[in-house]
Amino acid sequence: MKAVYKDQNITLFNMRMMQFDPSHDMPTLIQNLAKSPSLLDIQDRTLIARTVALLTARKDFPTTVLIGASELTVLTAILVYLFGNDSPKRQLLSLPTRAGVAENDLVADLLVQLKAANVADDIQTLVERASGRSDFLIAVLPSSSKDDVRSVIDLLATGRPGILLVKNYGHISQSGHHEYCRDWGLRIVQLPDGSGELCNLAF
Numbered sequence: 001m002k003a004v005y006k007d008q009n010i011t012l013f014n015m016r017m018m019q020f021d022p023s024h025d026m027p028t029l030i031q032n033l034a035k036s037p038s039l040l041d042i043q044d045r046t047l048i049a050r051t052v053a054l055l056t057a058r059k060d061f062p063t064t065v066l067i068g069a070s071e072l073t074v075l076t077a078i079l080v081y082l083f084g085n086d087s088p089k090r091q092l093l094s095l096p097t098r099a100g101v102a103e104n105d106l107v108a109d110l111l112v113q114l115k116a117a118n119v120a121d122d123i124q125t126l127v128e129r130a131s132g133r134s135d136f137l138i139a140v141l142p143s144s145s146k147d148d149v150r151s152v153i154d155l156l157a158t159g160r161p162g163i164l165l166v167k168n169y170g171h172i173s174q175s176g177h178h179e180y181c182r183d184w185g186l187r188i189v190q191l192p193d194g195s196g197e198l199c200n201l202a203f
Contacts, residue, residue, distance in 0.1 A: 007041045009171070009194055026052065029081065033110075034074040035102050043193040047140060047165055048075050054138050054163060055083060055090075062135035064091040066152075068123040069142045069167050073100030077110045085113040091133070092118055093126045123148040131155060137162030143169045143177075143196070150180055156200040157184035164188075169196025 026049050031037050040048075047069075055065060067075050076094040085092065096119055101107050120126050123145050130137055131151075139152045143166050152164050166177070170190045181188045181198060188198040 010042060010192065026078075029078050030074060032104075033077045033081070033102055033107055035100055039071075040074075043167065043195050044072060046193050047072060047167060047195055048078065050165060051075055051138060051140055052078065052082065055079065058136055058138075059083065060089070062089045064093065064130050064133055064135055064137050066126050066130050066137065066139040066141075067092075067094040068126055068145065068148060069140055070095050070099040072140060072167065073097040075100075075140065076114070077101050077107055080110045080113055085115070085118070091130075091135075093129055094119055095123065095126070096121060124151075127151045127155075134160065138165070139163070140165045140167070142167045143171065146177075149177055153177060153181060153184065153186070153188075153198060156198060157181075157186055159200075159202065161200050161202050163200075164196075164198040166196035166198075168194055170194040 026045070030040060030045065030048065034040060051065065055063060065079060067073060073095055076092065076097050079092055083090065094114070097111060101111070120129065123141065127148055130139070137155065137160055139162065141149050141152065141164065143149065149164070149166060156162055156164060169177070169188070171194055177188055177196070186198060188196050190196050
């Protein structure tokens with residue numbers, strides 16, 4: 001397992017790079033289910049791991065997961081593999097998976113479990129489907145989808161419990177949401193991998 005990691009945005013030294021270690025379940029699932037595993041960098045893999053960890057902690061409680069980053073739709077297949085499709089306590093919402101998943105029999109067997117209501121062609125529709133609920137929301141969105149990110153911020157700010165994970169939040173080329181969150185009295189955290197995280201842990 002390598003102790004040094006480098007991509008165009010970040011360099012890490014003396015780290016246990018479990019996100020790439022095939023002896024761990026997440027890297028193995030990514031290798032088998034992702035369309036292009038080598039293109040998933042440390043931020044992508046950490047977002048996947050954080051989402052799985054959050055849903056594992058919430059497995060006995062009502063939760064909606066919204067996957068709105070097309071390159072991370074391998075996460076849709078991973079969640080179906082680990083947790084199954086919808087249950088009375090869990091709803092999975094996703095963009096179409098073709099950009100993120102491999103073409104193999106395992107993926108086909110997993111994705112056939114998705115219903116039409118689980119998938120929408122645009123993030124706005126996914127957010128609208130998630131909005132009418134009061135359960136805990138885990139949303140994974142790209143920073144480039146400014147209006148959709150702010151719609152989820154609005155949900156959390158007005159009482160919906162949940163966590164918003166924003167891909168590429170810290171990238172200079174992307175729109176910042178710090179001021180928007182501050183106007184709501186919230187604080188979005190920029191993490192070293194370039195992602196952002198906003199929480200409303202009220203239950």
